[in-house]
Amino acid sequence: MKTWKIYTIAITAAFTLTCGAVCTGISYFDSIVNPKAVAEAEATRVTPTVLPNKYTLNNFEFDFKRYNSINGQKVLYNGEESSVALLPQADRAKAINSALSTPEEVAKALRYVHSKFDETLASYNHGAFAKSAPNYQAVLDYTFDERLTNQPEVYLRMADIIDNEKAAEYLRNVAALVEIGFKNRDVQAYLYAHRIIHNVDAFIIGRPQEGEEQYSAAKIAEAAVYIEKHRDGAA
Numbered sequence: 001m002k003t004w005k006i007y008t009i010a011i012t013a014a015f016t017l018t019c020g021a022v023c024t025g026i027s028y029f030d031s032i033v034n035p036k037a038v039a040e041a042e043a044t045r046v047t048p049t050v051l052p053n054k055y056t057l058n059n060f061e062f063d064f065k066r067y068n069s070i071n072g073q074k075v076l077y078n079g080e081e082s083s084v085a086l087l088p089q090a091d092r093a094k095a096i097n098s099a100l101s102t103p104e105e106v107a108k109a110l111r112y113v114h115s116k117f118d119e120t121l122a123s124y125n126h127g128a129f130a131k132s133a134p135n136y137q138a139v140l141d142y143t144f145d146e147r148l149t150n151q152p153e154v155y156l157r158m159a160d161i162i163d164n165e166k167a168a169e170y171l172r173n174v175a176a177l178v179e180i181g182f183k184n185r186d187v188q189a190y191l192y193a194h195r196i197i198h199n200v201d202a203f204i205i206g207r208p209q210e211g212e213e214q215y216s217a218a219k220i221a222e223a224a225v226y227i228e229k230h231r232d233g234a235a
Contacts, residue, residue, distance in 0.1 A: 114197050143190070167205065173223055
């Protein structure tokens with residue numbers, strides 16, 4: 001009986017070793033015959049799929065820390081990484097709408113936008129926009145580039161979501177001023193836009209209990225007059 005058990009164990013072990021050797025041989029043979037397939041399978045196994053910026057059209061956020069330009073905002077589109085700026089208009093709008101889908105997201109974006117317009121105001125106060133300034137053309141090129149703050153649709157979306165009618169009206173005026181300013185490289189339009197953005201960000205959202213806004217109603221009204229004067233390319 002004991003001899004029979006020994007024979008059984010020996011046969012089982014030999015069978016296991018033989019199968020292992022055969023499987024190893026088949027795997028090795030396949031790697032020689034079809035190395036590309038093996039390499040692809042190995043890459044799939046060891047390399048996790050990482051989405052660019054981890055955002056899709058319906059789950060998108062602006063990456064303010066890394067990208068100032070609309071061109072730098074990356075999204076997964078039809079299985080490939082693409083810039084939001086290159087998308088068809090409907091899908092571009094879908095991404096922007098996804099990034100600005102709550103009043104909290106609008107408030108976060110406004111803080112970034114406000115800081116960028118502060119930079120423009122500081123440059124203006126230091127004479128950088130004077131035609132006689134040594135870097136005048138470079139300053140214009142920098143200010144009126146493809147940055148997110150130069151996209152009127154961003155402000156129109158903010159107006160739809162912000163849940164404050166006064167702020168919404170202000171932001172629609174910002175959209176008009178940015179459109180005028182960008183089209184005509186008109187820094188005055190941006191200075192008016194800064195006034196409005198400052199009031200929305202710092203007071204209507206930031207300190208609503210104070211009531212008093214830094215830029216008075218009269219100064220904000222100047223922006224509305226400017227819009228009517230320069231809308232649709234008017235002089």
